[in-house]
Amino acid sequence: MQFDQLKRREFITLIGGAAAWPLAARAQQPTIPVVGFLNGSSAWEYAYVVGAFRQGLKETGYVEGQNVAIEYRWAEGHYERLPTLVADLLSRHVTVIAANGPAAVAAKAATSSIPIVFAIGADPVKFGLVASMNRPGGNVTGVALLSVELGPKKLQMLHELIPTVRTVGLLVNSTNPNAETQSRDLQVAAQDLGLQLHVLHANSESDFDKAFAAMAQLRVRALVIGTDGFLNSRSEQLATLSMRHAMPAIFQLREFVTAGGLMSYGTSLTDAYRLAGVYAGRILKGEKPADLPVQQAVKLELIINLKTAKTLGLEVPPTLLGRADEVIE
Numbered sequence: 001m002q003f004d005q006l007k008r009r010e011f012i013t014l015i016g017g018a019a020a021w022p023l024a025a026r027a028q029q030p031t032i033p034v035v036g037f038l039n040g041s042s043a044w045e046y047a048y049v050v051g052a053f054r055q056g057l058k059e060t061g062y063v064e065g066q067n068v069a070i071e072y073r074w075a076e077g078h079y080e081r082l083p084t085l086v087a088d089l090l091s092r093h094v095t096v097i098a099a100n101g102p103a104a105v106a107a108k109a110a111t112s113s114i115p116i117v118f119a120i121g122a123d124p125v126k127f128g129l130v131a132s133m134n135r136p137g138g139n140v141t142g143v144a145l146l147s148v149e150l151g152p153k154k155l156q157m158l159h160e161l162i163p164t165v166r167t168v169g170l171l172v173n174s175t176n177p178n179a180e181t182q183s184r185d186l187q188v189a190a191q192d193l194g195l196q197l198h199v200l201h202a203n204s205e206s207d208f209d210k211a212f213a214a215m216a217q218l219r220v221r222a223l224v225i226g227t228d229g230f231l232n233s234r235s236e237q238l239a240t241l242s243m244r245h246a247m248p249a250i251f252q253l254r255e256f257v258t259a260g261g262l263m264s265y266g267t268s269l270t271d272a273y274r275l276a277g278v279y280a281g282r283i284l285k286g287e288k289p290a291d292l293p294v295q296q297a298v299k300l301e302l303i304i305n306l307k308t309a310k311t312l313g314l315e316v317p318p319t320l321l322g323r324a325d326e327v328i329e
Contacts (some may be wrong), residue, residue, distance in 0.1 A: 033068050034285050036094035038085060038103040038305045040075045045233035049119075052270040053098060056277020070229050071130045075103070077204065077230035079175050082106035090114065096283045098172070098276055100229050102176060105130055108140055116288045118142030121252075121267070123229040124179040124294055125150070133294040141273045141289040145267040145297045147227040147252055152183050152189035154250045154265050158222050160320055161263070161309075164219040169240075171211055172226035174201040183224045205234065212245050223249040225256070227266070235259060248312055257303045257328060262312065265302045272297035280281060283293055301325045 037053065039046060052070075054064055061291035062068040071092055073085040079102045086107050089097060096115040097107050104118035116139055117128060124144050130136035133144070150172075152299045158168065170186050172179040192196035198218045200211040215223065225231060225238060235253050237264060242249040249258075250265035275295050283289060305328045309316050321327060 002081075009305050021119075033095040034092065035063075035066065035068060035280055035284070036074045036089035036092070036097040036108060037070050038082070038089060038097055038099040039101045039229065040071070040077065040079050040082060040100055041229040041233040042076045043072065043074045044296065045235075046074075048272040048323050049269050052273040053277040053280075056191050056274040056279075057281045059278055060281025061311055065218040068284065071209065076231065078171075079106075084108040095281050098280050099126070102229065104140070104142070105177060112139055114139065115283045116140045116142070117279045117289070119145065119269075119272045119297075121145045121147030122181065124183070125279065127177065128295055133289070133296075136292065136294055137290050140290040141279060141294055143272045143279070143295045144295050145269070145272050147266050149185075149206050150252075150266055150300075151186050151224065151226070155186055155189050155193065155195075157263065157265060157320065158224060158248065158250050159195065161314060161316060162222055164247075166194070167198070167219050167221055169215050169218070169220035169223045170197055170199045170226060171202055171223060171231070172199060172324065173181045173230050175203050176226075176230075179226065179228070180184050202231065205237070208234075208237065208241055210323040212241055212247070215247065216245070220247075223247050225249055228250050232269070235261070243308065243311070246312060249312060254301060254303050256324075257305045257308075260308055261305065262308045262314075263302070263304050266300065267286045267297045268299040271299045303328065 009291050061151050064070050071089060073089060075081045081104055083106050088112060098117045099107050101120040101122060101138040102138055104116055107116045119142060124130050129140050145164055168254045172182055187197055200214055202208055202211045232253055236259040239256050239259035250263040254264055279292055302324045304316060304324045304325045307329060
């Protein structure tokens with residue numbers, strides 16, 4: 001309990017304390033620019049990407065608390081709250097909005113004038129955020145992680161690790177606009193590998209136990225966890241559940257593996273949010289989103305937990321180990 005309280009105090013210093021100062025700062029410095037940081041997930045789980053975003057701002061000369069303010073808004077996994085949160089930010093006359101995928105879609109629907117910088121795990125052109133990667137047009141640009149496109153690769157790695165498994169699951173948040181794309185792409189990949197894929201939904205924490213119970217009934221023997229802000233923010237909980245149910249699983253984030261999950265493969269979120277911070281800073285300096293090509297975060301990480309593999313009775317093939325960026329023993 002004392003450790004949890006200490007962590008929360010540190011977190012409040014990092015997020016809550018930072019969020020508390022802007023009103024007083026703006027009262028003293030009326031011209032200070034304000035960045036709206038809008039995210040569909042929770043502040044507690046995403047504190048580390050906030051730090052990366054601030055680092056990007058710092059690289060362009062902006063330091064929170066000195067010459068820029070940041071207004072934080074979190075949907076806590078309830079994407080239906082995003083339009084209201086966007087409206088609140090607009091009422092506070094933010095200079096630029098930084099947002100993850102679903103939040104960016106909501107922000108674009110609300111304004112065509114305030115610059116928006118996204119960090120999105122899907123194709124921003126398909127999402128309708130930009131006209132093209134090289135020439136975004138309009139008031140939106142940002143960083144594409146292309147994590148959704150990595151779904152088939154995750155399935156392939158899982159199949160390489162457990163070639164005898166024939167029934168696999170995909171866990172998605174059906175309220176995320178990219179859930180349909182993920183499901184469709186993995187269905188095609190599963191067919192190519194001769195696998196049967198079951199798509200399961202988890203839109204809230206209460207859905208997790210139901211989803212794992214359904215997997216048992218469907219005889220799912222391996223799991224791909226989809227790309228989604230809410231699911232990302234519950235990586236440790238999903239790692240615990242996957243081990244409790246002896247379910248070999250692959251996820252996007254390193255935190256899943258360090259919490260006891262089997263494997264992760266995806267773009268570094270910290271790198272993506274740092275790049276988003278750089279773009280936000282450049283816009284604060286006067287550049288226009290339409291003139292800033294969408295960047296692609298290319299730092300990919302494959303992480304394998306050998307201890308978890310042994311617990312699950314799995315032997316990781318040398319070909320897969322050789323491609324790992326990090327092996328946890």
